[in-house]
Amino acid sequence: MSAEYATFGLAPATRPGEILAGGDHRAHRDFVDFVVDGRPLLFRLSDLDAVSPLASDVPPAIFTEQVRALLLEAAAPLAGGRYVIYGCPECADLACGAVTAVIERAGEDFVWRDFAWQTGDHADLELNGYRGIGPFRFRGAEYRAALGSLLDGVAAGRRRVLLIGARVAVLARLAAALRTVGVGAEITGDAADVPADELRTYGAVVFGPAVGADERAAVRAAFGRAGADVAYVDGLAPIVPLLVAQTEHALDRSPADRRRLTGLTAAGGGAEVEVASPCRVQLTAYRVDRLHRTRVHPVFDGVLETGRHRVPLDAGAVKGESFVVARTAGSVLAAAVRR
Structure with a gap:
């Protein structure tokens, strides 16, 4: 493992809720994300719909327990000294899959290593390891101060x-x-x-x-x-x-530079979507017809690379007064279609 240090911080993040076709819904989750070297760690996992264990809607006692676990003041919840870094936003069940990592002390420092996608009691690094992510070595004082601030009552949105x-x-x-x-x-x-x-x-x-x-x-x-x-x-x-x-x-309320979806405009035959890191984007068009019924048209669902992208809009989906909504795992934007 490299002796080079990574910086550690925290930032508010959101997994927006959504009303789906047929009346189903996705849960809204506000959580605290981990910021490594100035960038949300979740952004390194390009198409992952997940939240950290530090969610604002868990009971205070459980939230405190999660923070103390990350400070290694409690035993690791998983075999091999592994901790859940990101889990399912709907149920937090390990069977749905979670990003886990070994967290350990190295003198005064804290080390996160061996990141993996885990769905059972044990992680298979050969099959499901995240190559190229970590290990990260954090200075102990910086790490403890960031997580300790949560115990001091930093309010969620x-x-x-x-x-x-x-x-x-x-x-x-x-x-x-x-x-x-x-x-x-x-x-x-x-x-x-x-x-x-x-x-x-x-x-x-x-x-x-x-x-x-x-x-x-x-x-x-x-x-x-x-x-x-x-x-x-x-x-x-x-x-x-x-x-x-x-x-x-x-x-x-997350900082603008910590959001994946950073821009959305729509005019004529296309929508301009801007993303800050590779992620899955869903684009949907809405309009109200002459009988005042809402019309919904899925436009795009796929992974976009960092940068600005133009997505074609079918004329039938955006005739009359119409609107588009863009969603990623952590951001949502809406815009009117300009004529």
Whole structure:
């Protein structure tokens, strides 16, 4: 193993939820990702839909137990001194597969080595080892300080949103959809009578298209008086999956340079998608037809390399007023199709 040191840090990350065809859904998960040499470790695993054990929705006692395990203050949960680095975002069951690694001390330092994809009690490095990832040697003081800060109560992002609009039926469907992916949602006509302590529990406000400028200004003023730092979402259209995507993006508080999906525009016959590292991207087009029915058109599902890519859009998928949503395992963006 090389004696060269790698830097160790932590950063907030999100695995966005999603409403799937047929009413199924993917769970929303906020978690803390590991940053090695200034880059999220998950980015090195190009097409992996997974979260670290440091998720915000696990009970505090379990979260603390996970941190202490990474500090080697508890026995390794897997044979051979192995620890789960990333696991299934839906159930955290090892049978679904997990990225594991040996974590050990080297004097005052901590070493992560022998990364592997593991689905049972033992890891097969020959068959499922991640070649080219690690070993990483971290300075003990830096490593302990980063993980110790979590035990000092670093707060996870707020996963509650306030929905404001005139079309109560749409907002009710949106609230139900958000709750299925782990985002709390409440509906109100305005925020004037909401107590300041409650306003500070929200991470975002979603405005329906019919909410006027004066009403929006009043809501912003109420949150300002409460000292609440929230994201404001202008709903693009009464299409629930589209609004879910906009809300998920607004709730993502991870630094912009730590996101895989960094840009999305759409015009005419194509969408421009920009990614920061190789990853699987799903692109979906939405529109409302003349009978006010939502039309959904899968556009692209594949792995894109780092950089900007143009994805063709079928004319039938984006006729009239239409929108596109791009998703990766850790990011989501929505955009209107410009004419």
